[in-house]
Structure formats: C-alpha cells, structure tokens
Amino acid sequence: MGTPDETTESGAGALAARRIRALIRRAGALAAHRTRALIRRARMSRERYSWRFVNIGLATAILVGSGLAAISGQNATAQAAEKQNDTVVQADWRVDTVLADMSAAAEKAAADQAAAKAAAAAAAAEKARLAALPWTLPSDARITSYFGMRDGRLHGGTDFGEFEGEDIWAAGDGTVSYVGYEEGGYGNVVYIDHGDGIQTRYGHASKILVDEGDKVSKGDTIMLAGDTGRSNGPHLHFEVLIDGEKVDSLKWLEEQGLNPG
Structure with missing residues (x-):
C-alpha cells in the first residue's frame, strides 16, 4: 500500500x-x-x-x-x-x-x-x-290492211287485227239482211242494211250471233272474230257499200266523225 x-x-x-x-x-x-x-x-x-x-x-x-x-x-x-x-x-x-x-x-x-x-x-x-253519233267503229283493234289494190285485186274493205273470239260490233242501227258462209274468201259473213242505200259487211267470223231479220243497234255484238274463208289469221274484214258499190270504208268512217286510228 x-x-x-x-x-x-x-x-x-x-x-x-x-x-x-x-x-x-x-x-x-x-x-x-x-x-x-x-x-x-x-x-x-x-x-x-x-x-x-x-x-x-x-x-x-x-x-x-x-x-x-x-x-x-x-x-x-x-x-x-x-x-x-x-x-x-x-x-x-x-x-x-x-x-x-x-x-x-x-x-x-x-x-x-x-x-x-x-x-x-x-x-x-x-x-x-x-x-x-249514229255510227261507231266495228272494232277497237289496230288496222292491219286498208282499202285499195292488193296483189292485182281490189281489197274492198278495212281489216282489223283480232284475236280469235273477240266481239265484233254493228257499225250502226239496222236490220240483219244476210247471214251465212260466202264464197270468194269472206267465210262466215253478216250483212246489215242501214237504210238510205247503206250496207255494211263483216267477214271471217268464227261464230255468228244474229239471224236474218234481226234488228240491231249501234254497238251490238253481232259475231265473234275468226279466220274462216281466205284468211291468214283471225281478223275482221269490214266493208261499206253505198247502193251496192264498195267504198273506202276507213274514209267513210272518218266522214261520219269517227277516228279509226
């Protein structure tokens, strides 16, 4: 120490x-x-x-x-x-x-x-x-042939192209003067006497609906269209005769105030 x-x-x-x-x-x-x-x-x-x-x-x-x-x-x-x-x-x-x-x-x-x-x-x-008007067209079909010379012969009417069986009308009041089959190409035909020397003829019918002596009025159905006689197909051959002479049916219709077309 x-x-x-x-x-x-x-x-x-x-x-x-x-x-x-x-x-x-x-x-x-x-x-x-x-x-x-x-x-x-x-x-x-x-x-x-x-x-x-x-x-x-x-x-x-x-x-x-x-x-x-x-x-x-x-x-x-x-x-x-x-x-x-x-x-x-x-x-x-x-x-x-x-x-x-x-x-x-x-x-x-x-x-x-x-x-x-x-x-x-x-x-x-x-x-x-x-x-x-006192007159009417016999058909409203189109015109296929006119009045005049054809194949060296007179085609004495106006043709309306038709279908088989279509109605054909009386162009005016009158009396059915002839019904039958007519030689010379018309086939089944109807004539109507309208008086005053005026006659109308309708050819190539397939069926005729009137008899001779019947009274008809403008627009009445008198026949059905066909191609009887000398024909190339169904049609109406329509003629106007004045005192037995054929006249231009189309011109005559126009003179009556109608317009065939």
Missing part, C-alpha cells in the same frame, strides 16, 4: 480526471446539440425556401393557366359563334332549298292534276260526242 500522501494524491488525480472527462462529455454533447440545431435550422431554411419556390411556381402556373384558359375560352367562344353562324347560314340555305323544292313539287302536282282533269274532261267530251 502507498503512503497516505500518495493515496491522497491518487484520489485527487482520479477526481480531476473524472471532472475532465465530464467536461469533455458535456462539451461534446453541447457541440452535438449545437450541430443538430444548426442542421435543423439549415433544413428548415431549405424547406422555407423550397416552399417559397413551390408557392411561386404554383402562383405562376395558376396565372399562366388562367391566361391560357381565358385565351382558349375566347377562341372556343369565337369558334362556337362562327360555327353557329355557319350553321345558321347552312340552315337558311337548306330551308330555302326545301321550300323551293316544295314549291316546285306543288306546282308540278297542280299542273299534273290540271292536266289529268283536262284529259278526263276531254275524254268525257269525246265519249259524249261519239255517243251522239
């Missing part, structure tokens, strides 16, 4: 060492604290500046966006107005076109209706005129 003095010096030295270590620890802790405080301040400063920049950026973006929106809104409004004007112009143009078409259609319909009425009136007038 050491002496008391050595022990005392040794205890004082240990105490001093402990105090020094404590001071060092305190200085280190204080330095660390100050360092952390400085770091926090630096961070806060950066954050404040960062938020300032962020706020400035946001404000700038808002201003720019507002400006762009205003410009876009003006452009959109202008485009909408222009489109509306175009639409109105096009709509006006289409309406004018539709109205013009409707007017033209109405005029055409009115003209067609007037033409139809005129045609109906003309047909009714013609029907009334024909009904008032």
Whole structure:
C-alpha cells in the first residue's frame, strides 16, 4: 500500500480526471446539440425556401393557366359563334332549298292534276260526242290492211287485227239482211242494211250471233272474230257499200266523225 500522501494524491488525480472527462462529455454533447440545431435550422431554411419556390411556381402556373384558359375560352367562344353562324347560314340555305323544292313539287302536282282533269274532261267530251253519233267503229283493234289494190285485186274493205273470239260490233242501227258462209274468201259473213242505200259487211267470223231479220243497234255484238274463208289469221274484214258499190270504208268512217286510228 502507498503512503497516505500518495493515496491522497491518487484520489485527487482520479477526481480531476473524472471532472475532465465530464467536461469533455458535456462539451461534446453541447457541440452535438449545437450541430443538430444548426442542421435543423439549415433544413428548415431549405424547406422555407423550397416552399417559397413551390408557392411561386404554383402562383405562376395558376396565372399562366388562367391566361391560357381565358385565351382558349375566347377562341372556343369565337369558334362556337362562327360555327353557329355557319350553321345558321347552312340552315337558311337548306330551308330555302326545301321550300323551293316544295314549291316546285306543288306546282308540278297542280299542273299534273290540271292536266289529268283536262284529259278526263276531254275524254268525257269525246265519249259524249261519239255517243251522239249514229255510227261507231266495228272494232277497237289496230288496222292491219286498208282499202285499195292488193296483189292485182281490189281489197274492198278495212281489216282489223283480232284475236280469235273477240266481239265484233254493228257499225250502226239496222236490220240483219244476210247471214251465212260466202264464197270468194269472206267465210262466215253478216250483212246489215242501214237504210238510205247503206250496207255494211263483216267477214271471217268464227261464230255468228244474229239471224236474218234481226234488228240491231249501234254497238251490238253481232259475231265473234275468226279466220274462216281466205284468211291468214283471225281478223275482221269490214266493208261499206253505198247502193251496192264498195267504198273506202276507213274514209267513210272518218266522214261520219269517227277516228279509226
């Protein structure tokens, strides 16, 4: 063991060492604290500046966006107005076109209706005129041969092309003067005496529907068309005789106010 003095010096030295270590620890802790405080301040400063920049950026973006929106809104409004004007112009143009078409259609319909009425009136007038005439056509078939010379011989009548069995009509009021089969190519034939020296003859009948002495009226069916006698097919051979002489039957019908076609 050491002496008391050595022990005392040794205890004082240990105490001093402990105090020094404590001071060092305190200085280190204080330095660390100050360092952390400085770091926090630096961070806060950066954050404040960062938020300032962020706020400035946001404000700038808002201003720019507002400006762009205003410009876009003006452009959109202008485009909408222009489109509306175009639409109105096009709509006006289409309406004018539709109205013009409707007017033209109405005029055409009115003209067609007037033409139809005129045609109906003309047909009714013609029907009334024909009904008032004492004579009529013996057939409404088309004419296939006329009065005149044919193959060196006189073709003394007018031929109407017929289908087998079609009705043949009396050309006027009169009395059936002859019914039978006549040589010379006429085949089955009917004669009607109309008075005043006028006689009509109807040839090539497939069937005769009247007898001698029958009274007939204009338009009565007297026979059915055929091709009896000298014939190249079903037809009516129609003749007009004045005082026993053959005349142009087609011309005679026209003179009576008829239109054989």
